[in-house]
Amino acid sequence: MPRSFLVKKHFSATKKPNYSELESQTVTHLFPLSPAVYISPFLYDKFPIPVIPQPEILSTGAYFSPLVWDTSLLTTFFTTEPDYSKSPISTSSDDSKPLDLTSFSSEDDEGKTSDPPSPASSATEAEKFHCNQCSKSYSTFAGLSKHKQLHCDSQTRKSFSCKYCEKEYVSLGALKMHIRSHTLPCVCKICGKAFSRPWLLQGHIRTHTGEKPFSCTHCNRAFADRSNLRAHLQTHSDVKKYQCRSCSRTFSRMSLLHKHEESGCSGSH
DNA sequence: CTGGGGACGGGGCCC
DNA sequence: AGGGCCCCGTCCCCA
Numbered sequence: 001m002p003r004s005f006l007v008k009k010h011f012s013a014t015k016k017p018n019y020s021e022l023e024s025q026t027v028t029h030l031f032p033l034s035p036a037v038y039i040s041p042f043l044y045d046k047f048p049i050p051v052i053p054q055p056e057i058l059s060t061g062a063y064f065s066p067l068v069w070d071t072s073l074l075t076t077f078f079t080t081e082p083d084y085s086k087s088p089i090s091t092s093s094d095d096s097k098p099l100d101l102t103s104f105s106s107e108d109d110e111g112k113t114s115d116p117p118s119p120a121s122s123a124t125e126a127e128k129f130h131c132n133q134c135s136k137s138y139s140t141f142a143g144l145s146k147h148k149q150l151h152c153d154s155q156t157r158k159s160f161s162c163k164y165c166e167k168e169y170v171s172l173g174a175l176k177m178h179i180r181s182h183t184l185p186c187v188c189k190i191c192g193k194a195f196s197r198p199w200l201l202q203g204h205i206r207t208h209t210g211e212k213p214f215s216c217t218h219c220n221r222a223f224a225d226r227s228n229l230r231a232h233l234q235t236h237s238d239v240k241k242y243q244c245r246s247c248s249r250t251f252s253r254m255s256l257l258h259k260h261e262e263s264g265c266s267g268s269h
Numbered sequence: 270c271t272g273g274g275g276a277c278g279g280g281g282c283c284c
Numbered sequence: 285a286g287g288g289c290c291c292c293g294t295c296c297c298c299a
Contacts, residue, residue, distance in 0.1 A: 035285080074277090105273095172285090173285065173286065174280080174281095176286085177279080177280080177286095178279080178280090181278075182277070195277085195278090196278075196279080197278090197279090197287095197288085198287085198288080199287095199288065199289070200276095200277065200278075200279095203276075203277075204276075204277080207275080220277095221274095223274085223275085224275080224276085225274095225275075225276070225277080226291085227276095227290095227291075227292075227293080228274065228276080230276065230291085230292090231273080231274080232273075232274075234273095235272080235273065251272085252272075252273075253272085253273080253293095253294095254292090254293070254294085255294070255295080256271075256272065256273090256291090259270085259271075260271090263270080263271095264273070
């Protein structure tokens with residue numbers, strides 16, 4: 001079941017919202033010209049288009065992104081509301097550590113991360129705290145508590161309503177996270193576009209820098225977005241992820257399958 | 270029309 | 285409790 005369908009925005013014409021209008025009061029460093037026509041020369045001086053490493057050096061542990069954003073650069077390029085100023089867009093461990101591209105094969109990518117299993121998540125530790133409602137196990141009491149609050153403890157389950165829309169959440173944390181999608185506190189200093197979460201802004205910044213840290217192990221293509229690499233990997237697979245139930249034809253994307261079905265699948269194999 | 274890439278959104282989970 | 289990351293997904297555009 002899709003997880004991101006609950007809050008669906010329907011943008012017409014240009015489709016994309018004018019974030020700078022939405023949160024103009026938080027935008028303090030807008031460039032005078034559209035980013036489509038103006039990218040600061042400083043940006044390119046500081047961050048030349050990265051050289052995409054050759055596939056043979058992309059094995060586990062062999063590759064560090066040629067573009068690494070440190071905190072001083074972050075404060076140069078984007079601003080956030082005070083609540084987020086402590087760690088606006090940290091150079092995440094995910095970006096600074098080697099990318100395990102071996103995990104991006106079409107088979108290996110199913111529900112796995114690129115990180116090696118941590119010792120703390122070993123079976124012995126992970127089984128310590130059990131939910132008496134659904135028998136799910138967690139390695140920490142905090143994990144069990146959060147699970148019970150969200151899913152299994154109907155006595156303590158509460159409703160937190162969003163003041164901007166009709167959505168309700170069972171935890172304050174979930175509500176706070178959702179409210180970010182209304183307030184869009186993370187603002188790009190280059191173009192003024194605003195985002196709900198720092199890492200979304202981080203991904204957006206790559207559209208300015210040209211950084212593409214996610215490389216395909218099958219070809220030389222590289223991507224700025226991990227999801228886009230995942231979708232790309234489907235193109236290397238003979239049997240793709242999304243299959244028509246009528247004709248067994250497979251597609252690399254759900255949207256393509258939907259189009260296929262809507263256009264009237266013959267149902268023949 | 271189809272397939273693929275680019276950009277982005279949001280919930281869940283782990284630390 | 286909150287931040288960060290991951291995964292799944294959508295929408296749009298273009299060849």
